[in-house]
Amino acid sequence: MSAGHNHAQVRAGHERQLWIALGLTSSFMIAEVIGAFITGSLALLSDAAHMMTDALAMAISLVAIQIAKRPADRKRTFGYARFEILAAAFNALLLFAVAFYILFEAYQRLQAPAQIQSTGMLVIAVLGLLVNLISMRLLSAGSGESLNVKGAYLEVWSDMLGSVGVIIAAVVIMLTGWGWVDSVVAAAIGFWVLPRTWVLLKDSMNVLLQGVPDGIDIDSVEQAIRGVPGVKDIHDLHIWALTSGKNVLSSHLVADAVPGAEQQVLAQVTQLLHEQFDISHVTLQVEGEGFHRDGPEEVHA
Secondary structure: OEEOOOOOOOOOOOHHHHHHHHHHHHHHHHHHHHHHHHHOOHHHHHHHHHHHHHHHHHHHHHHHHHHHOOOOOOOOOOOOOOHHHHHHHHHHHHHHHHHHHHHHHHHHHHHOOOOOOHHHHHHHHHHHHHHHHHHHHHHHHHHOOOHHHHHHHHHHHHHHHHHHHHHHHHHHHHHHOOOHHHHHHHHHHHHHHHHHHHHHHHHHHHHHOOOOOOOOOHHHHHHHHHOOOOEEEEEEEEEEEEEOOEEEEEEEEEEOOOOOHHHHHHHHHHHHHHHHHOEEEEEEEEEOOOEEOOEEOOOOO
């Protein structure tokens, strides 16, 4: 028996904000790359590289939202909502690659520091910071609801910190002439991003591996179900997520062998799971007390 069937697709309410943030980030990324080559700043190039991944993250997020809108069909019975998790995992891997590249370049630069035009570096970094702050504001609401949008928000957030680091480096170079500070800041940006990227990748992999969603304690769920009147036992309990905020549960319940008790137990457990644990899709098989896992109990004359 089953209940609580709800194959609602990923919400696209943050599309407009993503489009605006994508336009701002992409436009300034081009300006920042040009500025990095003019000024000779690796830190500025590092910030531009992060902006590139920001733009790619937002573009992938928009594609994911469009694909996730497609309804379920006979081959994809749960729909296409999980595509956003694939996009989030891809964004994390991309950011890992960029961070390691910047660290390598920073090491190379420390061996042979380059001449830096600190004034131009400072102006471009300040403008980049403004773009990052606007994009963060646009994406902040959706970051708590979708791993896909969270991936884009995380990259913009890390890039904002990168812009702050570039501003500091530019001021230090202007005051002291220490060109090596540029490489140190670039490396610091790379090290700052790596742990946060790991968290995004770990969360994405947990969904793809059908792990128990964050915030749900499977033991608490089992205890709550056992507390429903009429429930005698529970086994084969599975909890996973289709995508961000779309939690799924399936289980076998042993109920009182009383006429009509199965439907009542089914309704109560379904309501409990929805209200207390925000599990939107519930599939339950309700069995009588004489039902064994290998089949009905044999009755001998």
